[in-house]
Amino acid sequence: MNSVKEEIEKSGSKMSSKTSQKIMNVVFVFSGILTLLILIVIIGYIVIKGLPSLNLNFLLSNPIDSGKSGGIFPMIISSLYVTAIAVVIATPLAVGAAIYISEYSSKGKIVDIVRFGAQILASIPSIIFGLFGLQFFVISLNLGYSVLSGGLVLAIMALPTIFQVAEVTLSSVPSLYKEGSYGLGATKWQTVVGVILPAAIPGIITGVILGLTRAISEAAAVMFCVGSAITTPIFITDPGRPLPLHLYVLATEGVSMQNAFGTAAVLVVIVLAITFITNYLVNRYQEKMMGER
Amino acid sequence: MTNSTEETGIKSILLITALFSIFVIFLIMAFIFVEGWPAFADYGFFKFLLGLKWDPNNNIFGVFPMIVGSLYVTFFALLLAVPLSLLCAIFMAEVAPNNIRKFLKPVIETLAGIPSVVYGFFGLMVIVPRVRTTFGGTGFSIFASGIILAIMILPTIISVSQDSLKAVPNSYREASYGLGATNWQTIRKIIFPAALPGIVTGIILGMGRAIGETLAVIMVAGNVSQIPSSIFAPVRTLTSNIALEMGYATGLHYNALFATGVILFIVIMILLLITNYVQRKYKMDVGGGTL
Numbered sequence: 068m069n070s071v072k073e074e075i076e077k078s079g080s081k082m083s084s085k086t087s088q089k090i091m092n093v094v095f096v097f098s099g100i101l102t103l104l105i106l107i108v109i110i111g112y113i114v115i116k117g118l119p120s121l122n123l124n125f126l127l128s129n130p131i132d133s134g135k136s137g138g139i140f141p142m143i144i145s146s147l148y149v150t151a152i153a154v155v156i157a158t159p160l161a162v163g164a165a166i167y168i169s170e171y172s173s174k175g176k177i178v179d180i181v182r183f184g185a186q187i188l189a190s191i192p193s194i195i196f197g198l199f200g201l202q203f204f205v206i207s208l209n210l211g212y213s214v215l216s217g218g219l220v221l222a223i224m225a226l227p228t229i230f231q232v233a234e235v236t237l238s239s240v241p242s243l244y245k246e247g248s249y250g251l252g253a254t255k256w257q258t259v260v261g262v263i264l265p266a267a268i269p270g271i272i273t274g275v276i277l278g279l280t281r282a283i284s285e286a287a288a289v290m291f292c293v294g295s296a297i298t299t300p301i302f303i304t305d306p307g308r309p310l311p312l313h314l315y316v317l318a319t320e321g322v323s324m325q326n327a328f329g330t331a332a333v334l335v336v337i338v339l340a341i342t343f344i345t346n347y348l349v350n351r352y353q354e355k356m357m358g359e360r
Numbered sequence: 361m362t363n364s365t366e367e368t369g370i371k372s373i374l375l376i377t378a379l380f381s382i383f384v385i386f387l388i389m390a391f392i393f394v395e396g397w398p399a400f401a402d403y404g405f406f407k408f409l410l411g412l413k414w415d416p417n418n419n420i421f422g423v424f425p426m427i428v429g430s431l432y433v434t435f436f437a438l439l440l441a442v443p444l445s446l447l448c449a450i451f452m453a454e455v456a457p458n459n460i461r462k463f464l465k466p467v468i469e470t471l472a473g474i475p476s477v478v479y480g481f482f483g484l485m486v487i488v489p490r491v492r493t494t495f496g497g498t499g500f501s502i503f504a505s506g507i508i509l510a511i512m513i514l515p516t517i518i519s520v521s522q523d524s525l526k527a528v529p530n531s532y533r534e535a536s537y538g539l540g541a542t543n544w545q546t547i548r549k550i551i552f553p554a555a556l557p558g559i560v561t562g563i564i565l566g567m568g569r570a571i572g573e574t575l576a577v578i579m580v581a582g583n584v585s586q587i588p589s590s591i592f593a594p595v596r597t598l599t600s601n602i603a604l605e606m607g608y609a610t611g612l613h614y615n616a617l618f619a620t621g622v623i624l625f626i627v628i629m630i631l632l633l634i635t636n637y638v639q640r641k642y643k644m645d646v647g648g649g650t651l
Contacts, residue, residue: 084541084542087542087545088543092544095451095456096451099456101448102468102514103464105471106471109482113482159377163373163376166374171374181378186632186636187632190631190632191572191625192571194599195621197606198602198617198621199392202391202392202395202618223384255367256366256367284473284475284476284477287599290603291606291607312477319578331477331478334477334478335474338474346466
């Protein structure tokens with residue numbers, strides 16, 4: 068702590084510590100405002116430019132002339148398909164893993180390995196998932212270019228996100244709850260199903276929503292798996308083209324910037340809505356938990 | 361079924377779900393490495409890694425320009441993102457009053473949630489034309505990619521740094537204030553050094569995100585496979601190389617693209633091991649931080 072004192076004396080000779088504090092306060096506030104501005108400019112630009120396209124007709128009609136005009140209905144359905152497949156497959160696996168780690172084996176090698184595995188899976192670049200999806204799901208498992216192949220790739224990508232949030236939530240369930248349940252003669256599994264999971268549901272839902280956001284925003288991982296067809300997928304074995312991929316194709320191939328803006332605006336609105344709903348749920352849950360104590 | 365056999369059954373099912381991700385990682389590695397192997401074995405590892413020319417039509421596969429390209433855009437992105445995100449993290453953790461903190465948190469989360477393609481599209485429509493009119497050239501450049509990547513990694517660095525700043529014990533702050541230090545002196549001399557390992561982790565995680573980003577970069581980088589002459593020159597990254605050509609690649613070209621993926625995978629693993637080493641060495645627990 069001596070160095071602090073010296074520093075105070077030293078800085079006093081160069082510039083009064085009050086002046087440097089004032090300067091830094093301005094710099095800090097500026098950095099916060101700049102971050103906020105970046106978000107406002109990007110969202111504002113996309114939404115304002117995309118607003119003219121955002122009508123029911125755009126959302127509910129098929130693209131005409133590979134997307135030059137017309138709507139994005141098949142892309143919305145494709146996005147729903149791949150995201151739903153991803154969440155339905157990833158959630159039980161992720162929650163099961165989280166239950167194992169937090170309730171059945173809280174220490175030891177397996178825990179470290181599983182956590183590190185989730186970290187690796189969360190860190191692999193999406194384009195590598197794309198390569199894997201093409202070689203494994205499309206070619207080796209012969210699932211073809213389909214929303215199923217795309218959804219399975221996204222399931223792997225959403226898995227670590229859901230696991231990490233679920234694990235934190237499960238391990239924060241007060242041990243008093245568990246002891247109460249054991250005291251009544253319940254088995255471990257009965258305690259998990261009857262006591263721990265219900266208490267952790269809001270957190271697990273948050274994790275699922277975060278995984279869902281990752282899946283719905285992804286384009287690089289699915290671009291070689293879904294076939295990029297602009298027809299509406301009916302069965303999960305049909306090809307499709309999710310919204311982010313559609314935006315990428317429209318923009319890079321210069322098909323239609325107006326429709327690209329419309330698609331981007333739809334994506335931004337979806338992500339904003341999901342973020343607001345999650346925040347609302349988390350806040351409400353926290354208030355409820357505080358109220359109980 | 362008795363209770364105990366039921367319990368063992370459930371326990372083994374849960375264990376399988378827990379080990380599933382490990383299984384998938386090995387599967388991914390196996391498929392990427394097996395498909396990429398011919399490019400290393402038949403074409404030559406060093407010829408592939410250090411070759412200066414990428415010309416699939418003539419079976420010439422040198423990824424060195426792409427490695428340089430990935431490094432350039434990543435470091436330029438870090439140069440822009442690190443100062444801003446550290447200031448913002450300190451502002452949120454140490455300076456801002458509670459209500460502003462509560463307001464900025466969803467702002468950061470939303471920045472993290474915007475799809476990367478949307479960032480790329482914004483770069484294509486707004487940043488690239490600005491670069492073109494201000495600095496000349498096509499506008500598709502390291503400069504434009506760096507700006508877009510910087511925005512994309514802001515939330516990663518901010519949230520991890522903020523967590524590690526918050527984890528510095530309050531007694532440090534109190535002791536420093538007790539000696540008459542100002543808020544800024546306390547941050548600079550006490551809190552920042554104590555939180556440094558976490559901040560470094562955040563920066564490495566941001567770096568990994570920048571290296572791994574694909575489509576947003578393709579939309580603004582110009583994608584010419586050459587060693588760039590300036591930061592306003594077009595550039596192609598490792599990720600872009602895969603995404604641009606995978607659609608029509610066959611034969612050795614196909615293998616060379618998987619081999620590009622292998623290099624990318626190894627780079628990301630090295631970064632991940634570094635962050636784990638830092639975390640272990642300083643016994644930190646950083647929440648919400650992944651590449």
